[in-house]
Amino acid sequence: xxxxxxxxxxxxxxxxxxxxxxxxxxxxxxxxxxxxxxxxxxxxxxxxxxxxxxxxxxxxxxxxxxxxxxxxxxxxxxxxxxxxxxxxxxxxxxxxxxxxxxxxxxxxxxxxxxxxxxxxxxxxxxxxxxxxxxxxxxxxxxxxxxxxxxxxxxxxxxxxxxxxxxxxxxxxxxxxxxxxxxxxxxxxxxxxxxxxxxxxxxxxxxxxxxxxxxxxxxxxxxxxxxxxxxxxxxxxxxxxxxxxxxxxxxxxxxxxxxxxxxxxxxxxxxxxxxxxxxxxxxxxxxxxxxxxxxxxxxxxxxxxxxxxxxxxxxxxxxxxxx
Amino acid sequence: xxxxxxxxxxxxxxxxxxxxxxxxxxxxxxxxxxxxxxxxxxxxxxxxxxxxxxxxxxxxxxxxxxxxxxxxxxxxxxxxxxxxxxxxxxxxxxxxxxxxxxxxxxxxxxxxxxxxxxxxxxxxxxxxxxxxxxxxxxxxxxxxxxxxxxxxxxxxxxxxxxxxxxxxxxxxxxxxxxxxxxxxxxxxxxxxxxxxxxxxxxxxxxxxxxxxxxxxxxxxxxxxxxxxxxxxxxxxxxxxxxxxxxxxxxxxxxxxxxxxxxxxxxxxxxxxxxxxxxxxxxxxxxxxxxxxxxxxxxxxxxxxx
Numbered sequence: 001x002x003x004x005x006x007x008x009x010x011x012x013x014x015x016x017x018x019x020x021x022x023x024x025x026x027x028x029x030x031x032x033x034x035x036x037x038x039x040x041x042x043x044x045x046x047x048x049x050x051x052x053x054x055x056x057x058x059x060x061x062x063x064x065x066x067x068x069x070x071x072x073x074x075x076x077x078x079x080x081x082x083x084x085x086x087x088x089x090x091x092x093x094x095x096x097x098x099x100x101x102x103x104x105x106x107x108x109x110x111x112x113x114x115x116x117x118x119x120x121x122x123x124x125x126x127x128x129x130x131x132x133x134x135x136x137x138x139x140x141x142x143x144x145x146x147x148x149x150x151x152x153x154x155x156x157x158x159x160x161x162x163x164x165x166x167x168x169x170x171x172x173x174x175x176x177x178x179x180x181x182x183x184x185x186x187x188x189x190x191x192x193x194x195x196x197x198x199x200x201x202x203x204x205x206x207x208x209x210x211x212x213x214x215x216x217x218x219x220x221x222x223x224x225x226x227x228x229x230x231x232x233x234x235x236x237x238x239x240x241x242x243x244x245x246x247x248x249x250x251x252x253x254x255x256x257x258x259x260x261x262x263x264x265x266x267x268x269x270x271x272x273x274x275x276x277x278x279x280x281x282x283x284x285x286x287x288x289x290x291x292x293x294x295x296x297x298x299x300x301x302x303x304x305x306x307x308x309x310x311x312x313x314x315x316x317x318x319x320x321x322x
Numbered sequence: 323x324x325x326x327x328x329x330x331x332x333x334x335x336x337x338x339x340x341x342x343x344x345x346x347x348x349x350x351x352x353x354x355x356x357x358x359x360x361x362x363x364x365x366x367x368x369x370x371x372x373x374x375x376x377x378x379x380x381x382x383x384x385x386x387x388x389x390x391x392x393x394x395x396x397x398x399x400x401x402x403x404x405x406x407x408x409x410x411x412x413x414x415x416x417x418x419x420x421x422x423x424x425x426x427x428x429x430x431x432x433x434x435x436x437x438x439x440x441x442x443x444x445x446x447x448x449x450x451x452x453x454x455x456x457x458x459x460x461x462x463x464x465x466x467x468x469x470x471x472x473x474x475x476x477x478x479x480x481x482x483x484x485x486x487x488x489x490x491x492x493x494x495x496x497x498x499x500x501x502x503x504x505x506x507x508x509x510x511x512x513x514x515x516x517x518x519x520x521x522x523x524x525x526x527x528x529x530x531x532x533x534x535x536x537x538x539x540x541x542x543x544x545x546x547x548x549x550x551x552x553x554x555x556x557x558x559x560x561x562x563x564x565x566x567x568x569x570x571x572x573x574x575x576x577x578x579x580x581x582x583x584x585x586x587x588x589x590x591x592x593x594x595x596x597x598x599x600x601x602x603x604x605x606x607x608x609x610x611x612x613x614x615x616x617x618x619x620x621x622x623x624x625x626x627x
Contacts, residue, residue, distance in 0.1 A: 086485045088494055088501045156514065161521055170479045170522045173507055252510055256484065259504035267507050277508070281394025281486035283417060 062297040069093075069290035078294065081260045083274060085288040093291050095298065097260040101175065101268035102299075105254065106244045108179030108264060109186060113243075114236055116183070117190030121232075122220055124191070125198035137192070144188035148248040155181045155253030169265055173255035176264040181249045186239030193238065197231025198224055230313050237310030245303050247272035271299050356381075358590060360388045362396015362409035363488050364511050365437060365530040366578050369609035370409055370597075376605060377596050386593065390511075393488030400581050401425055407590050408581040411437065411488030411530075428584040432627055433577040433618040434597045435611040438531045438561030439493060441548045441574070442516070446523045449473035451549040451558035454497060454573050460526060461493075463503025468524060480506035481515045481527035492576050493528050520544040528574075531561050532610030550574060567612045577618050578611065598627055 073093050080094030120140070124133050155177050163172030201224050209219040225232065247270075255267025256277070275292055282289045360370060367390040374386040388409075396408035401422045414422075414429060422429050441457055443449060449471055452460075459465045460478055469475045480503055483490040489512075494502065509515045515527040516534060534542045539562060541547055549558035552573045559566040566572040580597075582590045596602050603613040614622065 082504060084501065084504075088498070156517065164521065170477070170524045171507070171518060173518065252514075256508035256510075257505050258508075267505070269508065277484045277486055281392060281398060283421065284398075 059300065062293055062300055066290060066293035066297045069287060069294050072287040073291060078291075082258055083269075084258055085278070085291060091288070093287075095271075095295065097258060098269055098271045098274050098295070099298070101254075101261055102244060102270040102272070102302075104175050104261060104264065104268060105178040105182060105250055105270055106240060108175060109182035109243045110236065110240055112179060112183035113186045113190055113239060117187050117235075117239070118194060118225075118232065120187075120191045121194035121198055122225070124195045126216075126220060126224065137195070140188050140191050143184070144192075146185075148185065148246060149252070151181050151184060152249040152252030155249060159253065163265075167265055171255070173253060173267055174265050175254060175261055175268045178250045178254040178268065178270070179264065181253055182243040182246055185246060185249065186243045189239040189242055190235045193235030194228070194232045197228035197235065200231070201227045230316050234310045234314040237306055237313065241303055241306045241310070244306065245272060245299070247276050251276055271295050275299075356383050357385045358387070358407065358593060359405045360386060360407040360409060360580075361391060361399045361405040363393040363411045363578070364390040365393075365411045365489055365532070366409040366435070366580075369435065369532060369606055369611055370580075372609055373597055373602055373605050374593070376601075377593055380596075381592070384593075392484075392486040393491075394486040397581065400429055400583065401427060403427060403583070406582060406586055407593075410579045410581060411576065412492050413577075413579060414581060429581045430584050430587070430625055431579045431581045432594060432598070432622045432625060433614055434580055434594070434602070435578040435606045436567060436613070436615055436618070437576050437578050437611050438567050438572055439489065439528055439574040439576065440531045440534055440561045441550060442519050442527050442529060442534060443546050443548055444519055444523045444525055445544065445546045447473055447476070447546070449548070450546075451551060453551045453554055453558070455553065457550065458498050458500070461498045461502055461506070462500045463505065476524040479522050479525045481509055481518050481522075481525055482506045483512075483515070483528075484508045484510065489528065489530070493574070496576075497528075497574060516542065516545065530610070535562055535610045564607075564612055568615060577614075577621075594627060598622065 077093045078095050080092060081096035082092045082094045083098050085091045085093055124136060128136065156173070159177050159180055160172035163174070163176055164170065205223055205227055206219050209223040210216070214222070250268075250270045251273040254270065254273070256269040256273055257267035258269060259266070261268045275295055278288070279292055282292060360374070367388060371388045374388050378384050378386060393408075393410040393412055396405065396410050397414055397418055399405035400408035401418065402425070408429075410431075414431065419429065441452065447468060449468060452471060456465065456471050460471070461480060461482070463480075465471060465478065467475065467477055482493070482502055485491075485508075490508075494500075507518065509518060509527075512529040512533040515529050519525040519527045531547075534545055534547060536542070541562065547560060547562060549560050550573060551558035552571075557571070559571045561567065561572045561574070567575055580594065582594070597606075598614065607613060
């Protein structure tokens, strides 16, 4: 009881009682206190468990709602390319195009965000003066708070015509547009965590490198970044987790065509966008309804794997730190 | 000790208090007698919103909330009893009616406006008219270049709505009569199609006339409404002229529906009556739609409107 001690120190000590204790403590009160503490501990334990229970609940919901889809739709149908359950002619449930779209947009975003984010993190950790860092870091973190629907709007109004003009194509609502917007969304995560990782590299490593005659650039690229690599990879994985599950931005900015994309200048329709578009109108309990849960399940497994890998890497990184 | 108690109190107590307050607020809202919730079609949302504003000014104490989301969303809401009125730009499907019945809902649909679906293109494109058949071929992906319909040598970019839209379904059933080409960009609402076609010289899109014509009948700058002919022998006409809608010369016309539960009629009766009154129909014309034609006035009369 830290609170008790400080209080006792401030006031003059009460005299010892018959049991050799100070103050008005009674044994019964101790027992009540212990019980209360145990109660509080279990309350917080329960709170900790809540997230695990929710996770297990979501997993089992997706699984149990997705499973009935296989009664009407053959497994091989999901391996086809086109997703068009409301077709005029024949409903198709292929996950090919939407999975390729999701992966294209996600990895495309990383192709942009990783170099930029890493450079920014290295600048913040190694070169920027403390003053500049103090200003820049909060600003970058504010970037993380921009609502995705606002970014989607920017995608339509700003990025769309820019891409159209740059590549001489009729419109810029395509995978590249989504990549750029998702890169902006995942940048704060990548910068913030990578900067922490780079700043955590012991100064002695760098001093040793510089003492051996390496330039600052050589030290950064061959010593500092490799030492911080696990932290940097974890930050990239977390940024990727953010990008892969993003819905509103890609729904607005990528054109949502059903066709299998052949390049980054083709319109794409991601898994998240498909669920968002169709879940509102699908007849409850139909094959289409359950098939949407299959998409959700596949997406969940994908993000789960990304988070798992990043967690394992982060764990390793913390061990190395210790 | 006291401090700790207080912290625990606030940890447990605050959310509990907020919850209670929220419960009271929501229950009082839904209990308010005049509160009408309207959900559904993005095509109808602006016109209905406008009528609701006028209605609320007229009748103090009336409260109406109008939201969009697409016809499918509105119909799902009427089936699940989460809305009083569902805006829908298509009739309810047999399967949806069955689901409603199974839920104990008896949906009644009235037609409160007529919509001419306009086919839009970029003004830089010199094509002015298309037949219904040609539009179908374009959207099925069989015509890929504007030169195939007498235009410049420019690839066609297709813009359409998303499958949760009544317009998407209506256009597919009446014009495309097949699957849309897979390369069609599925846009999130009328306004996005308008924006996209404005920026795309080879673009073609379909939107409600209300979205491209202002209340004086002028077409939105940067856009062109194509004249459409029923077939090769008919004259191509514009949907901006009321006469073409009433005479049936313009082929892509649809009734705009509102659905409500029969048991809930007393609640929505006043507002629906206002929509069909001359004043309501006048607002509908100003919003770029067309007043209910004689055919659908007879349809509404079956339900006493």
